[in-house]
Amino acid sequence: MGGRIPPPSSFRNRDAHRLDITFRGIRSFVSTGWPGAKFARLVIGCPEIERFQAAHPGKVGERSLMHVGHRQGVVCAMPICGRLPGNFIAGLFLHEFGHLATGGGEREADRWVFDTFGIRILYETDLDLECVDDFAMARILRGVKKVGLDLRHNR
Numbered sequence: 001m002g003g004r005i006p007p008p009s010s011f012r013n014r015d016a017h018r019l020d021i022t023f024r025g026i027r028s029f030v031s032t033g034w035p036g037a038k039f040a041r042l043v044i045g046c047p048e049i050e051r052f053q054a055a056h057p058g059k060v061g062e063r064s065l066m067h068v069g070h071r072q073g074v075v076c077a078m079p080i081c082g083r084l085p086g087n088f089i090a091g092l093f094l095h096e097f098g099h100l101a102t103g104g105g106e107r108e109a110d111r112w113v114f115d116t117f118g119i120r121i122l123y124e125t126d127l128d129l130e131c132v133d134d135f136a137m138a139r140i141l142r143g144v145k146k147v148g149l150d151l152r153h154n155r
């Protein structure tokens with residue numbers, strides 16, 4: 001990267017870029033099982049999530065990093081998601097697509113992901129964050145290769 005130390009703002013931009021490109025990858029993967037996914041959009045940053053986090057100190061607030069249903073067809077994601085390992089970003093996005101596809105709750109979202117793609121949403125770390133295993137990640141990467149997205153740097 002030219003040896004120059006980037007200013008803090010470009011770290012944020014890099015996180016946003018990583019989140020955006022991962023979203024596109026997951027969206028194209030999900031589109032293979034649910035064409036409606038194509039219309040989904042990503043918005044990074046959400047005042048509603050921020051309010052929820054402020055109202056729920058501790059784990060409940062801290063693990064609230066994405067949601068849907070706030071704006072139609074939009075997945076809202078907190079900027080910090082761009083710093084998570086790729087398996088977590090993928091798990092979070094897949095879970096949110098499960099909400100979008102079913103209009104249902106937590107179990108229904110994960111059930112849909114499993115029934116449609118055979119991918120189990122796992123809950124890892126102290127925060128019980130959505131995640132997928134390496135096998136699922138490899139499948140997703142193979143699936144998005146065709147559209148020229150490279151998620152391998154997201155590990």
Ligand SMILES: [Zn+2]
Pocket residue numbers: 046047048049067070071076
């Ligand atoms: Zn929102």
Ligand SMILES: [Zn+2]
Pocket residue numbers: 095099105106109
């Ligand atoms: Zn959920």
